[in-house]
Amino acid sequence: MYAVLDIETTGGKFNEEGITEIAIYKFDGLEVVDQFISLVNPEKAIQEFVVKLTGINNKMLRNAPKFYEVAKRILEITDGCTLVAHNTSFDYRILSTEFDRLGYSYNRNTLCTVELSKQLILDQPSYSLGKLTKALGIPMTDRHRASGDALATVQLFKLLLDKDNGKTIIQNTVKYHDKRIEKERLKKLIESVPKELGLFYIHNKEGKVIFLGRGKNAKAEVNKLFLKQTKRALKIQERASTITFEKSGNDLFMRLKYQMELDNLSPKYNIRKKRKPYLLHFNNNDFIVIDKGRTIEEHAVILIENNEVYGYGYTNLAYQENKLAILKSVLTIIDDKNLAKGIVKEYLNKNKVQKIIRLEK
DSSP, rough: EEEEEEEEEEESSSTTTOEEEEEEEEEOSSEEEEEEEOOOBOSSSOOOHHHHHHOTGGGHHHTTTHHHHHHHHHHHHHHTTTTEEETTTHHHHHHHHHHHHHHHHOOOOEEEHHHHHHHHHHHHHHHHHHHHHHHOOOOOOSTTSSHHHHHHHHHHHHHHHHHOSSOOOHHHBBBBBTTTHHHHHHEEEEEEETTEEEEEEEEEETEEEEEEEEEHHHHHHHHHHHHHSHHHHHHHHOOEEEEEEESSSHHHHHHHHHHHHHHHOOTTTOOOOHHHOOOOOOOSEEEEEEEOOOSTEEEEEEEETEEEEEEEEOOOOOOHHOOOHHHHHSSSSOOOOOHHHHHHHHHHHHHOSEEEOOOOO
């Protein structure tokens, strides 16, 4: 179902225009099944050039209903409809702005007959409503009045529907202001993330990591992020192109790797907190922390040497853990040793790991 409309305004600065007349024809693709036509009191003066163009003057609108008095009827007649207009971006913007002033978010999908005409009626010298309808032999009365322009748009749209033989051009030209495409895109991104413990990296279309997240259930964390309506969350959602995931195997590795990756990647939308210097010391100078790896046969290993965190990594062979030189070769060396010490020390004070091996030097 379609709602073909035309709006006349006062003119003036962008987003400060007021509606002076509105006409809406509810169209099922074959015939008009309902209509609403009304002058509207914009509660502001009409620009002189608009008066000359439309013939609508301030005196005519003195006793006309104000927008809030016709808003309910507009909602009813356009409910469940795709809005159609000649240059829909203008009419939809004006209508949405009026509803915004009432504190109501007005969302309808839209189709523009200018855009459709350029695809389905080629090589026209002009795609203005007046010249295009004249070229196509579509009768028009009351030019630059809402009812006359909207009725002409109905006839033009009917012609465009007939010319779209494959029924794909019109379908592909719909602008979904209910954000269904955006929702579907975010849904696919969420589905790409497993329900596992680890880190998730949100990349923009250039592949750059713009946000780093973590969680025991990464999919649930991404879902929470995409449901948020904060400015930061909305920017992440808008720019998110792909999500990659890295399984950590255990909570300590997830915390440690998260902080290390924040330093390495500096994602644009992560909030970085100022860190207090850690003045902690381990009970032993040299030891190995062994915890659950990413698979059954794998271990997650952290090497503490000289009371500092040397590095971390994964092993799957016992001799890698027993030979210090070999172990060091497979570990990722940590640069911010003070931060790493704080994370590991705090975790060991509150949580158990699979094994701690003291080293004798």
